[in-house]
Structure formats: structure tokens, C-alpha cells
Amino acid sequence: MTDTGAYGENLGSRFELQNVPTILSRNVKRGSLALTEIRGNDPIPFCSKPIPIENAYLVAIQKRDYPNHLYWEDGKQYPVQNLRAGQTLLYDLRRDPVVLMDKPFHSIHFYLPSDVLDKVAEEASAPKISELAYKPGCGYDDPTMVNLMSAAATAFTNPEEVPQLFVDHIALAMASHIASTYGGLVPGSHVAKGGLAPWQKKRAKELIESRLDGDLELEDLARECGLSKRHFCRAFRQSTGQSPHEWFQLRRIDRAKDLLLDRDKSLAEVGILSGFSDQSHFTRVFMQYVGTTPGVWRRNRCE
Structure with a gap:
């Protein structure tokens, strides 16, 4: 099935871009969640092409300052804003958002279908979210969204190293945060609070x-x-x-430690057998959780 939402090439083409980096999560049955990186240097001034109307939002994080931001919704121009790197903007795709691109730009866009917001509300035993509250064209200081987006954006650099479980977890966290911060989500009183059976x-x-x-x-x-x-x-x-992703990574490390005790196996072989994409990926994650390299850990245990 062909993806038709406002992400990836479908979104990049609206900004006259091709081969835009995209991270896709399908952790919600009724829709996809996606991150798309939009970047251009010294463009000839143009207005972004209309995005097909759909019941969805784009939530963007500015990666660089964008002064004199000219923005329209449903053909109406809103007050000019000076956007700062790190600010969050919301776009309702039912309102035909259009932006003037007349200077270098760089942002990451989170594609969020309204069906996903409905699912988040349902799982929180809360009323459906009719729409997100925001001022068109305005940037918001939202440290939580910046931190979540920064964590997810690591997948742009080394996508083969990032487990799908991590992408799904971060995408769901972003959807939940947006529902609470901009959609007024208040969990119902009977939300289950216990641990797993x-x-x-x-x-x-x-x-x-x-x-x-x-x-x-x-x-x-x-x-x-x-x-x-x-x-x-x-x-x-x-x-x-621990989160599911943290548990997952630690189990990989446990398997690697067992395999490292076999001196006949190379470090690269241990990394692959433990689920890592290559030796450098294995070394980075091992150091993050253990505090030393696999080679040093092996020497200390096997001498």
C-alpha cells in the first residue's frame, strides 16, 4: 500500500525537495506516525505548495532561526513572526497551511493523524480531542517536545542502528505529549495504574x-x-x-557479555549475534550501558 500522508516525499515535494530523510512508525493501528527532515539553503523565494487536506497535524521543531516568518491558513495571512531555533509550531492540515520560503530553512516535522489522537484519548479513558489549540504561525517554547524530537532524530543519522521499538516508543510519547499540552487531554479516573501481571x-x-x-x-x-x-x-x-526499549538494549548487552567470554568469536561476530548492525554500533551501545568497550571488558574478564 502506498503511503499518502504528509510526510516523506509527499511532504518534501511541497518544499521543492527530494530524498528527504524520514522515520516511520506504525505503532498505532489506525495510522502512521512519521518524522520528516526539511532543509534548504539560500532558496529562490517561493511559497510552499498546498498540502492535500486531511484530518491530521504537522508539529514542527525549528532547527535554525527563521526571521520574518510569513504564514497563511485558508488563504488568510497571519502576523509575521520571528521564529527561533528550538521552537515548536503546529499546522492543521485541514486549514491549507502555506509558508513563504525566502531564506535558509531547517526543521523536523512530526506527522500526527487525528485518528492517532483519538486512540491516545481512548487509551487514557478521556474524551476525544476535537482539535489542537495553537496560534497560527507562532512558535512555542516546548522543552519536552524538543527533547523527544532530538531523541527520535538520532535515527536520521544511523537508521540501521535504531530499533523499531525505540522509534515506536518515542513516537507514542510525542503523540501523548501533544495530546496533553495542546489538546487538553486529561486521563479518566479509571485508568489502570498497576504493573504487569x-x-x-x-x-x-x-x-x-x-x-x-x-x-x-x-x-x-x-x-x-x-x-x-x-x-x-x-x-x-x-x-x-525500565522502559521496554531500555530492557531490550540491556538484554542485547547481556547476550553480548556471554558471547564475549568465547575468545574464538571476534568482536564483530559478537555484535552481529547480539542483534547490532555492525561492530561500531555494538561498541557505542556497549560503552553507553557498561562504561567501557567490549574489547576492554573481554580482556578484564578473560585474563
Whole structure:
């Protein structure tokens, strides 16, 4: 099936760009979530091409200052704004947003269908979100969104190294944050607060152990436990003290440590067998969680 939402090449073409970096998450049954990086240097002035109207939003993070930002919705021009790097902007794709591109630009756009907001509200036992509240063309200081976007954007640099589980987790966190901050989401009083039942915890761990190659989505884990993704993430952390992605990475490290004790296996071989894309990826993650390189760890244990 061809993706038709406002992300990837569909979005890049509106800014006269090709081959734009894109990260896609399908952790919600009724829609895709995606990040698209938009960047241009010294453009000949042009207005962005109209984006096909759909019941969805774009939430953008400015990666550089953009003074004198001219913006239209439904043909109406809004007051000129001076946007700063790090600010968050919202665009309602039902309102035909158009921007004048007359200077270097760089931003990352989070594609968020309204169906996903409905799902977030449903999982929080809250009323549906009719629309997000924002001032057209204005930038908001939103440190949480910046931090989440920065974490997700690591996948642009080395996409083969980023597990789908991590992408799904960050995308869901961004959708939940937007629903709460701009959609007025207030969880219902009967949202479950407990951890995983013993059988759910056992099943989740078994599934993670069997998919250390990275071929695992948050949807898979939640479905196997009979929970919504939001509830599953909260319950998993309460039961284990870690997010599903953190647990996943630590299990990779545990497997690597066992394999490192076999001196006949090269470091590259250990990395691949532990689910990492290559030796450099293995070394970076190992150092992040263990504090030393796999080679040094092996020498200290095997001498």
C-alpha cells in the first residue's frame, strides 16, 4: 500500500525537495506516525505548495532561526513572526497551511493523524480531542517536545542502528505529549495504574529475548499482553523499573557479555549475534550501558 500522508516525499515535494530523510512508525493501528527532515539553503523565494487536506497535524521543531516568518491558513495571512531555533509550531492540515520560503530553512516535522489522537484519548479513558489549540504561525517554547524530537532524530543519522521499538516508543510519547499540552487531554479516573501481571511480564520478556535483532514493534508487545500501548509502557516500567526499549538494549548487552567470554568469536561476530548492525554500533551501545568497550571488558574478564 502506498503511503499518502504528509510526510516523506509527499511532504518534501511541497518544499521543492527530494530524498528527504524520514522515520516511520506504525505503532498505532489506525495510522502512521512519521518524522520528516526539511532543509534548504539560500532558496529562490517561493511559497510552499498546498498540502492535500486531511484530518491530521504537522508539529514542527525549528532547527535554525527563521526571521520574518510569513504564514497563511485558508488563504488568510497571519502576523509575521520571528521564529527561533528550538521552537515548536503546529499546522492543521485541514486549514491549507502555506509558508513563504525566502531564506535558509531547517526543521523536523512530526506527522500526527487525528485518528492517532483519538486512540491516545481512548487509551487514557478521556474524551476525544476535537482539535489542537495553537496560534497560527507562532512558535512555542516546548522543552519536552524538543527533547523527544532530538531523541527520535538520532535515527536520521544511523537508521540501521535504531530499533523499531525505540522509534515506536518515542513516537507514542510525542503523540501523548501533544495530546496533553495542546489538546487538553486529561486521563479518566479509571485508568489502570498497576504493573504487569506475572504472565504478562513473562510473555513480554520472552518476546523481547526472541527478537533481539530489532524486528519488534511496541504494538507486538502490547497486543501479546492484551493491553493498549500506553498502558503497557506504563505497566512495564512499573514492573521492571525500565522502559521496554531500555530492557531490550540491556538484554542485547547481556547476550553480548556471554558471547564475549568465547575468545574464538571476534568482536564483530559478537555484535552481529547480539542483534547490532555492525561492530561500531555494538561498541557505542556497549560503552553507553557498561562504561567501557567490549574489547576492554573481554580482556578484564578473560585474563
